[in-house]
Amino acid sequence: MTTTGETPQAPATPTRTPTPAPPPSPLRLPAFRRFVLAQLVSAAGSAMAPLALAYAVIGAGGGAGALGLVLATNTVPTVVFLLVGGVLADRLSRSRLLFLGNLLAAAAQGVLALVVATGHAGTGAIAACGFVSGVAVAFTTPAAQGVVTQLVAPGQLQQANALLRLPTNAVKVVGPVTGGLVVAVGGPAWALGFDACTFAVAALLLLGLRLGAPATRTSALADLREGWSGFWSRTWLWTYTAAGTVLVAAWLAGYQLLGPVVTEQEYEGARTWGFIQGAFSLGLLAGAVVCLRWKPERLLTVAVAASSGLALPLAGLAFGLPLPWLLLSAVLAGITLDVAGVAWVTAFQQHVPDGELGRMSSFNQVGERLAIPLGYLVVALVSSAFADRSVLLVCTGIIVAATLLNLCVRDIHRIRRVE
Structure with missing residues (x-):
């Protein structure tokens, strides 16, 4: 009841800020759908290629040494030419580079399929085709990092990156099995020929994107120097790359190299290893699904922390855990790896200017690809002196230590989502 004679006023109704509508799916964009389809088609052939390549070398009379030479000639040109590919990705049309x-990859795989089918596939010819394929990867990898930012809005980047990984991860589950059947029934030439066809189809799809080239006013060498300065000035970027180099080396040495050896000695050999690889691939697929729903604020913190999940299957093998626990650890490792990958790519695309994406990507990729021969070389040197399980434990510790040290970098936690 009032005593002043004034009419009482009803309490004001608080105004509610409308919840912003989520951004539309990137799949509504025709150009993005074309890019996803190109990636899926290419991945379908690439999933069969490693097995077909191995049996092509074996069929030519080569052994482990010859296969190692072929793999090296595929990896080395990628590392050597990545920086060139990064500079070009910031100067030329990225869709044209991908095309x-x-x-080029289609031509290399097509020639390889032809020489294998005609019985003229010596180690030298296979290695030469692998060299050309490695060069092609060096020019497409940096360009692919920047294409997504030209196709979708910043708020759609994480969803776009997850959608790109979802079908390719699904192919990783069924691709090796299908490739094995193709090689068993028709021989490696058929699988290699299919890979060549998928590259050609992907090239035609990418030709239709017709993306513009970033504006440049300096020389290529000046671009490279400027790129290095930009890379070094971003503490979060070079520390993530350095930690990733160590982490990837430990992961590849423990999982790819020692995994088959330990499962052969302690479990049921190829059968167990096949189950573990299948579980890991299913984890990758599940991780992509998680990234379609979960959008963390601190993207780079999530990317770094999730990378530690790779230690789980290595620790399981080192301690001789039963198969169900090994399979669970492989699934979890796959989930965390894909979450880390999507979070990292999204943070990278949102916090690096479009005109620098190619060069920054190439510097990062050089670091990670140098880890491949590094990890294999170190394990080869120490495996004769120490037990395989002990080396696996060391690899586990390196992954955990690299993750914890990277989490101590303050700049890592400053990289937040941009909507």
């Missing part, structure tokens, strides 16, 4: 790179 030319896929066309």
